[in-house]
Amino acid sequence: xRILIADDHDLLRDTLVMFLASEANxxxxxxxxxxxxxxxxxxxxxxxxxxxxxxxxxxxxxxLSRIMEMPGEHHVAIxxxxxxxxxxxxxxxxxxxxxxxxxxxxKSLVNAIRFMAMGEQYAPLDFLRATEETVxxxxxDKLSQREIEVLQGLTEGKSNKEIARDLDIREPTxxxxxxxxxxKIGASNRTQAAMIARDQGLF
Numbered sequence: 001x002r003i004l005i006a007d008d009h010d011l012l013r014d015t016l017v018m019f020l021a022s023e024a025n026x027x028x029x030x031x032x033x034x035x036x037x038x039x040x041x042x043x044x045x046x047x048x049x050x051x052x053x054x055x056x057x058x059x060x061x062x063x064l065s066r067i068m069e070m071p072g073e074h075h076v077a078i079x080x081x082x083x084x085x086x087x088x089x090x091x092x093x094x095x096x097x098x099x100x101x102x103x104x105x106x107k108s109l110v111n112a113i114r115f116m117a118m119g120e121q122y123a124p125l126d127f128l129r130a131t132e133e134t135v136x137x138x139x140x141d142k143l144s145q146r147e148i149e150v151l152q153g154l155t156e157g158k159s160n161k162e163i164a165r166d167l168d169i170r171e172p173t174x175x176x177x178x179x180x181x182x183x184k185i186g187a188s189n190r191t192q193a194a195m196i197a198r199d200q201g202l203f
Contacts, residue, residue, distance in 0.1 A: 001117045002027045006037035007052035009157025011194055019110050034058045046074045048117040053080035077116050081156055085128055098122030105199050139200045147181040155194040155203050
């Protein structure tokens, strides 16, 4: 089965490709924006097209509709780190193959992708039923608030420069926070740190 992962964050694409590479009978293709995804879907068949809700050109659920209406038997799903329950419900109501919060563990993401590629609809029940309360996380307890914010930027595939801009701090400060949080969570690089955060359900 061929899977298209369309997301503008290099880290997320690379992480998903790495995990899916170990799965039998799954081949992956990637796109960095909506227009690339649209072109690939027009050129070749996919069992599943996974679209990042906030990537350039997506325009929210209108991008979902456009890909779903294209010729072919592909299933289409949304993945997002920012969309709320209302968007998830609208995605499922539109007939999409599913909605994947980026807070899912890597193993859960892979299982959900395989599930949807086979024609089933995936609904993240925990996400849909979640309250607005913040649940304590053992990993978060090890980190300062600023380190958590830097780690969140890493899991979203942002560069040090982007993280610095978002948090209104200097780039060397971001590097310092990264060095400290790596030590605290036992990571050796940004990809590993993002995987640890995702596996432990921090974001």
